[in-house]
Amino acid sequence: MKTIQKTAIALAASGLFATAAFAQTAPAAAPEAPEVSPVTANVTVTNDYRYRGISQTNYQPAIQGGFDYAHESGLYIGNWNSTINWVANTTNNGVRAPVEMDFYGGFKKELIAEGFASDFGVLQYYYPQSGSYPSYTMLNPNTTELYVAQNFTFGPVTGFVKVNYSLTNIFGIPNSGGSFYPDLTANYDTGFWGISLNGHVGYQYVAGQPATSSGWGGSTPNNISYTDWKIGATKDFGGGLSLAASYVSTNANPNWWSTYTGAGGAANGSAGRPGAVVSLTKVF
8 A cells, every 4th residue: 555656757868969060070079868768666575564553464565556647737647455354254254365466547747846746546455365254244455545745855854745635435444435645755865875864744634533443353443544654764775776764653553453464364453553564676
């Protein structure tokens, strides 16, 4: 569940050619800068796929990857995928979805000033599944969200403020259309050895929930909404290769946000407990 945002890619400028004076041999034309491709791809390996602070892999490793196309007008589309295992437990009556596929598109442009790109788009989370959902379990996890973001740059500090708004139920939670997720992310370039410091805080508000609920762990107060946060660092090795390490935590209620590592895939623990996440990414 990840959105890769990019500014529009500028095309290379043409070189100027010098002409010879008198009858001397003309100098060679200045070489043109190579065109930058509007298409990029990425692949990541990580020890734990966390999305909005919640583990999507029951604290197990994941392989991820995708591609993006960005037009010089500011329009872009992309796809991102990850292995998961949270849609695979006894409460779902055998339904399984081993992969998450995200499809997104939007418009991103520096409308305010240089370094302050505005971003508007739509994001579809898709889980190719086997099996079907009986009426008494979670709903289909496929989710559609709109998002708006404002990027910022203040010297060595960059980041964005973003809000996602769901048009459908989110990730199989009944009556949760209209949920939203505000997100503040900031990065500080230390100027030392390609290292930047990273920070994030977000709040997942889940709409349409009663004051108390009787499903997923018995009768409990409705405190399904939660806050997540992250602190970490990223090392840029150059050539599109980077290593990131972070400490992630939430105050998510484990009665709602559970891992499924018990006997037969039963829920038996919190999916939002504190932990370290390490990932290696290559962008092509």
